[in-house]
Amino acid sequence: MSKIVIVGPAHPLRGGLATYNERLAKAFQQDGDELEIITFSLQYPSFLFPGKTQYSDEAPPLNLNIKAFINSVNPISWLKTGNYLRQQKPDILIFRFWLPFMGPALGTIARVVARNRHTKIVAITDNVIPHEKRMGDLPFTKYFLQACQGFVTMSKAVLGDLKKLQPTKVKVYHPHPLYDNFGEPLSKLEAQRLLNLNPDYHYILFFGFIRSYKGLDILLKAFASEKLAQYKKLKLIIAGEFYESPEVYNQLITQYQLEDKIIRATDFIPNNQVRQYFCASDLVVQPYKQATQSGVSQIAYHFNKPMVVTNVGGLAELVPDGKAGYVTPVDPEAIAAAIADFYEKDREAFLTEQVSILKKQFSWESMVQTLKQVAAQV
Secondary structure (H helix, E strand, O other): OOEEEEEOOOOOEOOHHHHHHHHHHHHHHHOOOEEEEEEEEEOOOHHHOOOOOOEOOOOOOOOOOEEEEEEOOOHHHHHHHHHHHHHHOOOEEEEEEOOHHHHHHHHHHHHHHHHHOOOEEEEEEOOOOOOOOOOOHHHHHHHHHHOOOEEEEOOHHHHHHHHHHOOOOEEEEOOOOOOOOOOOOOOHHHHHHHOOOOOOOEEEEEEOOEOHHHOHHHHHHHHOOHHHOOOOOEEEEEEOOEOOOOHHHHHHHHHOOOHHHEEEEOOOOOHHHHHHHHHHOOEEEEOOOOOOOOHHHHHHHHOOOOEEEEOOOOHHHHOOEOOOEEEEOOOHHHHHHHHHHHHHOOOHHHHHHHHHHHHHHOOHHHHHHHHHHHHHHO
16 A cells, blocks of 8 residues: 655645645555645635636535645745655655646745655646646746656646656656546436437537637537538537637627527536536537647546547547547648538447447556556656
8 A cells, every 4th residue: 555645736726736736645545645736725716717616616626635725926835835745755745746836835845855866856848838828837837847756647748748848757658548527428418408408409518617728719619510401400519618708709609690500518527417518419529720639528528428529739649530420630620520520421320339449548547557656656
């Protein structure tokens, strides 16, 4: 049995990072390890947070030891957290790194913990070069990376970035595990009933926080394409909170007269409603302009949903073209053509079967063993 600590977002914070870290913690527990999560008392100052709230109103996960210690802008809290962990002497300390802004806090904590000369320090790096660049990105990122001993990435693109920034340290790729913690699949009819959707229509899903790089504008233009004009009973569900002004998207909806083709669910989707949106849909579309990996793909896999993804970052690694769905250029007409092909050639049954086969490779047990193997090499 090893003593493991995960440092990163967790309850009462909400969102995909928190969901991932809590699921990873349970996977370590299932492997017989002692597990603690250290999360943030303040993740972002309110003026830096683009959504409505950072906090969940759902019950905390059962049987997880979560401590909210870290204030991202208070160096005293970094030193206190580091000293706490240094004295606790975990065998492996796993940082979740997704944003340069967190580099000073997490890098300082790692340096303090390293003084115990016992703890192996490993980072799961979602990004090392962010989607939306800001001043200070590179020095903040380097400060954090220099404090770590080994890395696991969930896309080969990030692995390539790490090789440039940290050429000598241990680093491996492991695909994003399956998000299997949103409940069992529902029948399509039952999910549509729960969402008050008309079962006479077909539904395509765009899911997740809405930011420019995720390409919702491209998907709206695809829906306006002549290629999809013949599908009178096809609707797009937009399920996720705006993390920027919705104005540009509203203008596109008005410009292309798409209002009757859109289902808006643009508030934060709580965990207990996620499966309804995926199970109600025929196809999940990720029209990203840039990406590393995507948790949305792993939710789609869990619910056996074929996908359309753009050929950016690590998306095509997770969604083989012609098997789990379609890989297209970042182009509205190409996305429209993929959606049209899905319906014209009645591809749902075949692609759904392929998804159910492919998803078996994305296990949490494998991620746990990969993290332990990296720690053993440093």
